[in-house]
Amino acid sequence: MRIDIVTIFPDFFGVLDISLLGKARERGIIELGVHDLRDFTYDRHRTVDDTPYGGGAGMVMRPEPWGEALDATLTPETVVIVPTPAGVPFTQAAARELALEKHLVFTCGRYEGIDQRVIDYAASRARVREISLGDYVLNGGEVATMAMIEAIGRLVPGVIGNPESLTEESHEQGLLEYPSYTKPSTWRERSVPDVLLSGNHKAIADWRHEQQLERTRRVRPDLLPDDQ
């Protein structure tokens, strides 16, 4: 998979050189390109924004630099991901779908957003998904892009050493994950549930599934299937 990010804050993504994504890049499983939108401007001040038509507060990102950035990154296989508060909520299912794509381009807006014609133009050349990280307001697309890249990157085949560990995580099977414990068996007078020390694999699996249902009922009843 190749990922390209277009942003006015390229240094923001330096952290992607380390941890899991860093190793995936070293192993050639994921290629990453970070592009400064200002490199696609030609005025002395490298201007990327202007006042909104129709008036209103704030500034809008100019279409010209974005057009050149898309020209430099798009391929017929690209999925353009536009982080926006007006997007479809990001989910684990979306992360799974996007992890199977060959090329993702993240367009990180700032100010009041990107001129709508840029998104419309991108949709004439590639698949475009306008995605929201959640129902709260950020100052730009970079934080959302970082979160999405982490959620997607860890699902790219070959990135995680033990893919089985992915199947029991929250949201993977529609339920929240069961509680986890490690040594010591007693800590500050709190002990690990006996079933986990029993060696009875069926009893452990049943207990863990019941814990998933109980936690999901308590914390996220909206995730429960109708028959639960």
Ligand SMILES: N#Cc1c(-c2ccc3ccn(Cc4ccncc4)c3c2)n[nH]c1N
């Ligand atoms: N994904 C996502 C987001 C964003 C988001 C994403 C991109 C941009 C670009 C500019 N802004 C600032 C802004 C623009 C319009 N209205 C309010 C704030 C952004 C916010 N906010 N909240 C989310 N869940």
